[in-house]
Amino acid sequence: xxxxxxxxxxxxxxxxxxxxxxxxxxxxxxxxxxxxxxxxxxxxxxxxxxxxxxxxxxxxxxxxxxxxxxxxxxxxxxxxxxxxxxxxxxxxxxxxxxxxxxxxxxxxxxxxxxxxxxxxxxxxxxxxxxxxxxxxxxxxxxxxxxxxxxxxxxxxxxxxxxxxxxxxxxxxxxxxxxxxxxxxxxxxxxxxxxxxxxxxxxxxxxxxxxxxxxxxxxxxxxxxxxxxxxxxxxxxxxxxxxxxxxxxxxxxxxxxxxxxxxxxxxxxxxxxxxxxxxxxxxxxxxxxxxxxxxxxxxxxxxxxxxxxxxxxxxxxxxxxxxxxxxxxxxxxxxxxxxxxxxxxxxxxxxxxxxxxxxxxxxxxxxxxxxxxxxxxxxxxxxxxxxxxxxxxxxxxxxxxxxxxxxxxxxxxxxxxxxxxxxxxxxxxxxxxxxxxxxxxxxxxxxxxxxxxxxxxxxxxxxxxxxxxxxxxxxxxxxxxxxxxxxxxxxxxxxxxxxxxxxxxxxxxxxxxxxxxxxxxxxxxxxxxxxxxxxxxxxxxxxxxxxxxxxxxxxxxxxxxxxxxxxxxx
Amino acid sequence: xxxxxxxxxxxxxxxxxxxxxxxxxxxxxxxxxxxxxxxxxxxxxxxxxxxxxxxxxxxxxxxxxxxxxxxxxxxxxxxxxxxxxxxxxxxxxxxxxxxxxxxxxxxxxxxxxxxxxxxxxxxxxxxxxxxxxxxxxxxxxxxxxxxxxxxxxxxxxxxxxxxxxxxxxxxxxxxxxxxxxxxxxxxxxxxxxxxxxxxxxxxxxxxxxxxxxxxxxxxxxxxxxxxxxxxxxxxxxxxxxxxxxxxxxxxxxxxxxxxxxxxxxxxxxxxxxxxxxxxxxxxxxxxxxxxxxxxxxxxxxxxxxxxxxxxxxxxxxxxxxxxxxxxxxxxxxxxxxxxxxxxxxxxxxxxxxxxxxxxxxxxxxxxxxxxx
Numbered sequence: 001x002x003x004x005x006x007x008x009x010x011x012x013x014x015x016x017x018x019x020x021x022x023x024x025x026x027x028x029x030x031x032x033x034x035x036x037x038x039x040x041x042x043x044x045x046x047x048x049x050x051x052x053x054x055x056x057x058x059x060x061x062x063x064x065x066x067x068x069x070x071x072x073x074x075x076x077x078x079x080x081x082x083x084x085x086x087x088x089x090x091x092x093x094x095x096x097x098x099x100x101x102x103x104x105x106x107x108x109x110x111x112x113x114x115x116x117x118x119x120x121x122x123x124x125x126x127x128x129x130x131x132x133x134x135x136x137x138x139x140x141x142x143x144x145x146x147x148x149x150x151x152x153x154x155x156x157x158x159x160x161x162x163x164x165x166x167x168x169x170x171x172x173x174x175x176x177x178x179x180x181x182x183x184x185x186x187x188x189x190x191x192x193x194x195x196x197x198x199x200x201x202x203x204x205x206x207x208x209x210x211x212x213x214x215x216x217x218x219x220x221x222x223x224x225x226x227x228x229x230x231x232x233x234x235x236x237x238x239x240x241x242x243x244x245x246x247x248x249x250x251x252x253x254x255x256x257x258x259x260x261x262x263x264x265x266x267x268x269x270x271x272x273x274x275x276x277x278x279x280x281x282x283x284x285x286x287x288x289x290x291x292x293x294x295x296x297x298x299x300x301x302x303x304x305x306x307x308x309x310x311x312x313x314x315x316x317x318x319x320x321x322x323x324x325x326x327x328x329x330x331x332x333x334x335x336x337x338x339x340x341x342x343x344x345x346x347x348x349x350x351x352x353x354x355x356x357x358x359x360x361x362x363x364x365x366x367x368x369x370x371x372x373x374x375x376x377x378x379x380x381x382x383x384x385x386x387x388x389x390x391x392x393x394x395x396x397x398x399x400x401x402x403x404x405x406x407x408x409x410x411x412x413x414x415x416x417x418x419x420x421x422x423x424x425x426x427x428x429x430x431x432x433x434x435x436x437x438x439x440x441x442x443x444x445x446x447x448x449x450x451x452x453x454x455x456x457x458x459x460x461x462x463x464x465x466x467x468x469x470x471x472x473x474x475x476x477x478x479x480x481x482x483x484x485x486x487x488x489x490x491x492x493x494x495x496x497x498x499x500x501x502x503x504x505x506x507x508x509x510x511x512x513x514x515x516x517x518x519x520x521x522x523x524x525x526x527x528x529x530x531x532x533x534x535x536x537x538x539x540x541x542x543x544x545x546x547x548x549x550x551x552x553x554x555x556x557x558x559x560x561x562x563x564x565x566x567x568x569x
Numbered sequence: 570x571x572x573x574x575x576x577x578x579x580x581x582x583x584x585x586x587x588x589x590x591x592x593x594x595x596x597x598x599x600x601x602x603x604x605x606x607x608x609x610x611x612x613x614x615x616x617x618x619x620x621x622x623x624x625x626x627x628x629x630x631x632x633x634x635x636x637x638x639x640x641x642x643x644x645x646x647x648x649x650x651x652x653x654x655x656x657x658x659x660x661x662x663x664x665x666x667x668x669x670x671x672x673x674x675x676x677x678x679x680x681x682x683x684x685x686x687x688x689x690x691x692x693x694x695x696x697x698x699x700x701x702x703x704x705x706x707x708x709x710x711x712x713x714x715x716x717x718x719x720x721x722x723x724x725x726x727x728x729x730x731x732x733x734x735x736x737x738x739x740x741x742x743x744x745x746x747x748x749x750x751x752x753x754x755x756x757x758x759x760x761x762x763x764x765x766x767x768x769x770x771x772x773x774x775x776x777x778x779x780x781x782x783x784x785x786x787x788x789x790x791x792x793x794x795x796x797x798x799x800x801x802x803x804x805x806x807x808x809x810x811x812x813x814x815x816x817x818x819x820x821x822x823x824x825x826x827x828x829x830x831x832x833x834x835x836x837x838x839x840x841x842x843x844x845x846x847x848x849x850x851x852x853x854x855x856x857x858x859x860x861x862x863x864x865x866x867x868x869x870x871x872x873x874x875x876x877x878x879x880x881x882x883x884x885x886x887x888x889x890x891x892x893x894x895x896x897x898x899x900x901x902x903x904x905x906x907x908x909x910x911x912x913x914x915x916x917x918x919x920x921x922x923x924x925x926x927x928x929x930x931x932x933x934x935x936x937x938x939x940x941x
Contacts, residue, residue, distance in 0.1 A: 052782045054939055077784050088771075088779025090581060092588040097581070104577030105783050133588075149779075159782075 005030050005157055005188050006051055011060035013046050020046040022211045023060070028157070028190065033183055035202030035219070036192035037291070039481025040452060042208040044192040045085060048161050051190070052082045065156060081155035083146050085162050091135030095126055098134050098149055106153040113152075120148040123178055139353035140171025147178060158182065158189045164198060165478075168352035168507060169550050170557060176201065196482060197509065197550065200287035207294070214294055219287065226285040226293055228270040233263040235279045241493045243278070245302050248490075250274045254297035255289060257486070258493075259513045260532040260549075266293065288482060288510070298486040303494030304436040311469060311499035313343045315379055318470055318501040319364060323373035326359050333359040335524045336373070341470075341503060341517075346496055348515035349505045350553060356524040358474070361505050365472045366390045378469050391420070394468035398475045400459035404448030408439055408458055411447050412465065419466035433461035453484045460491060464500075471495065473504040477511060489514055509549045520556055527560045570792075574785055578793025585767070586801060595763050596805045600755040604809060607747040608817050618702060619645045621655040621667040626674040630717075634670065634687075637713045643705045652690070659692055666691040666702035745820065748813045749901040750874030753894045754865065755809060756832070759802045760839025761846065761864035762857065768794060768847035769856035787936050795840055802836045813905075823904030827914060831904070834918050835897040838925025839864065842893075845932045868894035893924045 006028035013021040021043045028034055036044050049055045050062055053069035053076045061068055067075040090098055099120070103113050121127040124144040129137065134145060143163055150158065160179070164172045176198070179189055191202065199205055200219060207215040207222070215222050236243060244263050248256050252274050255266040265280075266289045267273060273280050292298055319341035326334045334356040341347045351357035362368035364375050366382045366389060375382045380389040402411050412433060416426045434440055437457040442450060447458060456477075463471060473492075477485045485508075492514070496502055506512055513532055520528040520535070528535055532549055539547050539555035547555060586592045622638060624631055639646050647664060649655050655667045669688040676686075689706045691699035771777040780790060810828075813819045842864060850856045870876060871885065872894035878886055889895045896917040903910050 054778065054781060056939060074784060077782060080782065082779070082782035084775050084778040084782075086775035088774065088776030090585065090776060091774070092585050093581065097584055101577055101581045102783070105574050105780070105785050107571075107573070107784070 003029050005065060007061075007063040008047075008051075009061050009063075011050065011057045011062055013043075013050060013055065014058045020211055021050075021208075024213050026206055026213065026216050028188055030156075030188055031183060031186040032204060033179065033189045033191060033202055035199045035205040036190055036208070037196070037199040037202075037205050038194075038208035039484070040194065041210070042481075043211045044208055045161055047208070048082070048159050048190060048192060051157075052076070052080055052159055054082075079155060080157045080159060081150045081153065082159040083150040083161065083163060085165065089134045089142060089146055089149070092133060094131050094133055095137070095145055096130040098145060099152065102149040103152045108153050116152050120151060123181070124148045125174075138171075140167045140174070143167055143171065143175060144178070147175065151182070154185065155187060158187055160189065160191045162192050162194065164193060164195060168355075169509070169553050170352055172198070173554065194481070195508075196286075196288040196291055199291075207291070209295060222290045222294070223285055223287055224290075226266060226289040228282065228285075229267050229293075230283045230285040230289055231265045231267065231273045231280050232259070232283040233265065233276065233278045233280050234261075236261060236263065239497070241497055245490070245493065245497075247274065247276065248298070248300055248302065250276075255292045255486070256298065257489075257510065257513065260536070292482055292486075295481075295483055298483060299490065301490075303491040305464075305491055305494040305498070309432075309464070309467065309495065309498050309500075311467060311495075313378070313469055313499055313501075316343055317341070318343045318345075318378055319347070319503060320376040321360070321364060321373070322375065324360060324363050324370045324375060325372040326356075326363060326368065327371045332524050334363065334370075334521075337519075337521070337526050338373075339519055339526065339529060341501060343501055344496055344499055345516045346492070346502045346504065346514060348512050348518040349503065349521060350512055350518055351521035352557070355522045357505055357521045360521060361472070361474060361503070364503065365393055365395055391466075392469045394463040394466070394471040396459050396463040396471070396473050396476055398478060400455050402447040402455065402459055402462070405446050407444045407446055408450070409443045411458060411462060415462035416465045421466055429465045429467075433465055437461050452480060453487060456480065456484060456488055457491075460488070464495065468500070470501045470503065473502065475505055475507065478507065482510075485511070509553070512549055520553065522557050522560060528556050570786065570789060571784075575789050575793050575796075578785070578789065579796050582767075582793060582797040586797065591766070592763060592801070596759055596801050597808070599758065600805055600809050601812070603751050603755055604748065604812050604817075607751045608744055617645045618643055618666070618698070618705065619647065619664045620702060620706070621649050621658065621664050622646050623649050623652055623655070623667065623669045625672045626670050628675040630675040631670045633717075634674075634710070634713050637716075638668065638706075638709055641705075641709050643709075659690075662692070665695075665698050666706070668706055744817060745906060746902050747875070748817055748819050749905040750872070750898050752806070752809050752813070752901055753835070753872060753874060753897045754868045755805060756802060756835055756897070757839050757864045757868040757894055759798070759805055760836050761843040762860040763801075764794060764798050764840050764843025765846040765850075765856040765860045766853055767798075768844060769851055769853045772847075772851040773853055787933075791844060791932070791936075794844065798840055798843075799833075799836055802840075803832075806832055806836075819905055821905050822908040824909050827909050827911070828904055831897065831900045831914060831918060831921075834921045834925070835893060838893045838921050838928065841925045841928030841932065845928045848932050848936050867892050871895065872898040874898050890920075891924065893921045896920045 004027040008024050008026045011021060011024045012019065024047065036047065038044050046055065050057055050069065051064060053064070053073045056070050061070070064076050065079045069076055090101070093101065099117060103109070103116065108116055121130065124147070126141065126145060126148065129141070134142065137145060147160075147163065163175055167175070172195075179191065182189060193199055202219055204217065205215065205219050205222065206213065233243065233247070240258055240261065240263055244256050244258055247253055247263065247265060252268045252272060253265055254268055257264050264283065265274070317340045321337050321339050324334055324337040325332065337360050349357050349361055359368065363370045364382075366386050369383070377389045378392045380392065382389040403414065406414065409430070412430045413426070416429055421429055434443065439454070439458065439461070442454055447455065450458065477488055480488070489511070492502060504511070504515065512518055515532060517529065517531055518535060519526050528538065530538070535552045535556065536547050536549060539552035539559070541555065544551055544555070622635060624635055638644055652667060652669060655664060658664045659667065667690045669690070671686065671688065674686050687710060689703055691702040693699050771780070814821050843860065846859045846863070847856050850859055868874070871878075871889045871892055873889070874894070878889050878895065881889070900914055900917040903913055
């Protein structure tokens with residue numbers, strides 16, 4: 001018997017304005033997990049919808065269990081379970097009502113149903129919440145319920161479209177484990193993801209970029225191409241950001257990132273590290289290195305910002321949080337949060353969904369009024385003089401809050417005006433941004449039609465035109481491919497080198513590595529504060545002597561839970 | 570088609586209706602507000618029209634006529650010496666019209682030409698009121714005339730007495746036809762707007778995509794939407810009937826069976842329209858706007874509910890033929906004020922069903938299980 005469950009034969013998919021997929025050829029075997037990897041807009045969702053027969057190919061054919069997706073859809077719906085990106089949970093139904101609905105629809109009845117519910121509620125750990133409205137669950141719990149609803153009936157093929165997007169590392173690990181258990185039951189899984197650490201864990205990956213299939217095969221084969229090409233510059237006493245900027249100019253370097261106190265490099269050829277006056281040691285290559293390599297390397301140009309902007313500060317402490325507490329009714333979203341951010345520092349706020357990270361962030365940039373406590377920006381109280389304090393702040397929101405139907409220039413004019421720039425000053429600021437971010441060719445294009453990377457540049461330029469002392473970034477690169485993220489951070493590095501202070505929230509651990517210090521928020525409290533390396537050290541255990549930042553994140557939260565349980569029992 | 574799946578979808582829909590405040594607003598609060606507004610707020614009846622009176626003739630005849638105007642319940646008469654005097658008052662809207670009794674007023678008795686012996690000037694910027702003024706003054710004059718004729722037996726004019734009697738809405742209460750009409754608006758809102766919104770919401774939240782990847786068919790989804798909102802529409806309809814009949818005491822002269830048939834058909838057609846709108850737009854905001862413009866406003870303006878269709882421009886009259894509310898309003902007003910007139914209902918029902926079926930056929934044709 002043929003062991004291929006899905007055969008994708010030379011499939012292309014064209015929409016009115018663009019081609020989403022070009023000549024894709026692949027087979028999905030039984031009982032395997034395939035990681036579907038690629039940046040936003042690379043065609044992942046289209047491919048999944050094609051397999052689910054929700055779309056039909058423009059050319060080529062897809063066979064699922066021997067049935068062509070062009071034919072009767074019921075043949076295919078019998079075989080698959082599909083969890084769309086925004087999963088169809090009915091938010092105004094309870095957990096149990098959602099499960100009942102999908103069980104009825106999928107025809108799971110009687111004893112089979114009771115058994116399925118018991119199993120699903122057990123392994124999602126949703127048992128205590130069956131009467132809660134789905135809309136009132138946290139992000140991670142919603143995804144777990146979504147998966148449970150998808151799995152009320154055991155399919156042959158499970159299609160998961162970015163199940164872990166916007167989900168914190170702890171919930172991500174749980175989801176991952178749930179899916180691993182399914183593989184033992186001979187279910188095939190397609191898991192699409194923009195997280196590269198997740199892709200790395202897949203045995204086999206299908207890598208898409210702009211609709212092209214770049215790689216399909218065992219993950220380690222892809223990582224092999226960067227074997228002996230990754231290096232770490234350690235024992236840095238100088239400015240690591242300057243070192244990164246300099247080293248990127250080196251012709252043999254294709255990628256560089258900051259990792260805690262070190263700088264990590266990928267070079268063009270094996271065993272040829274660049275000649276630098278620092279200690280440089282080989283390190284284990286990662287999937288992300290290979291991904292950047294196959295996409296043609298990270299952007300090499302150093303940010304012009306560093307040359308054009310200069311932020312003067314006379315103070316050492318730029319942002320201060322003093323006992324910040326926020327209560328919504330009887331619920332405490334943030335409790336007694338206190339820290340200080342030094343001038344020129346990148347400060348990260350990390351934490352699981354619903355832990356109070358966003359609440360804290362919003363109180364610090366003046367979007368939310370604390371119930372107790374005060375916050376200062378550049379010595380000005382956000383509570384006493386909100387206007388003056390906010391003038392010192394640049395804010396870049398999630399998903400770039402730009403006016404989609406205004407042109408690039410109009411967006412810049414509006415935001416600079418909103419920050420009180422007029423006349424010559426305004427014109428100079430705009431001209432400078434146009435030059436720095438190479439926006440000239442797009443000036444009169446409407447913002448929503450810009451390529452993702454340019455949208456990000458525009459959003460950043462709108463946030464810094466008025467030369468704020470502090471820049472607040474709220475999940476600035478979620479849904480952005482690693483190349484665009486590299487470019488973004490090269491600008492942030494440039495700004496920080498010239499005296500800007502940055503505060504950032506993120507779910508990406510590689511992004512957190514750029515931070516000088518990190519505050520970990522959990523259950524409304526700040527449970528850890530320190531450099532990335534401090535946190536890793538704190539979380540080190542005999543089992544994991546050298547934890548990654550993600551290990552540290554998970555470990556510290558588990559430690560906290562354990563201590564609290566001991567106290568309460 | 571599987572009854573079990575349809576049942577699951579219907580149960581789900583009722584859970585949602587119960588928890589969704591907008592369903593409650595549209596199906597209970599809004600109808601009550603509309604009924605309240607049309608029951609108390611809006612009145613198309615006018616009495617105590619303020620008019621000016623200029624008596625250029627002071628003959629006993631003219632004074633007698635003036636007295637009859639003053640005694641009429643429809644007018645509040647202000648005297649003046651000349652038309653000029655009233656001009657600023659008309660401009661400011663203080664008075665609605667002026668009646669001039671010319672010097673030659675009493676001459677008509679002896680004259681042979683039958684020209685109107687009085688002049689009526691009305692404020693044309695409010696055509697409705699203007700025509701009231703014109704008609705009422707004319708009516709007052711005619712009745713004065715007939716009294717004169719009977720008492721004096723003026724040569725050449727036959728002794729005729731006019732006694733007007735209005736059929737079906739004896740007291741000429743506008744409430745009696747506004748409230749049945751507003752039922753049509755309420756049903757159009759629930760059937761079209763609520764349905765359009767809830768289907769569009771399924772697309773927006775991604776629940777439709779999740780449903781479509783299961784064994785559920787499009788027909789099952791459509792039936793699963795139709796039945797709950799049909800029931801909800803009926804509950805609202807009953808609530809409104811109770812308020813109309815027992816609270817406002819609008820007469821109901823038809824039979825409940827006839828009412829049920831007409832109302833069910835209309836609900837069916839407006840549900841079809843709602844499904845059609847949401848299939849086209851897939852977005853709550855757009856669906857809301859479209860149903861506002863294609864369901865609510867036409868039901869309000871073009872159904873004959875407030876504005877009589879026969880007094881609309883011809884081209885607009887043709888447009889009203891494809892609007893189901895037009896037929897529903899006509900049937901409702903007949904049912905409430907006249908009684909069972911099956912010859913009329915058959916046409917109304919046939920047209921409503923025709924329009925509804927058309928919506929369903931188009932919707933079935935354009936919806937597909939695929940996402941494109």
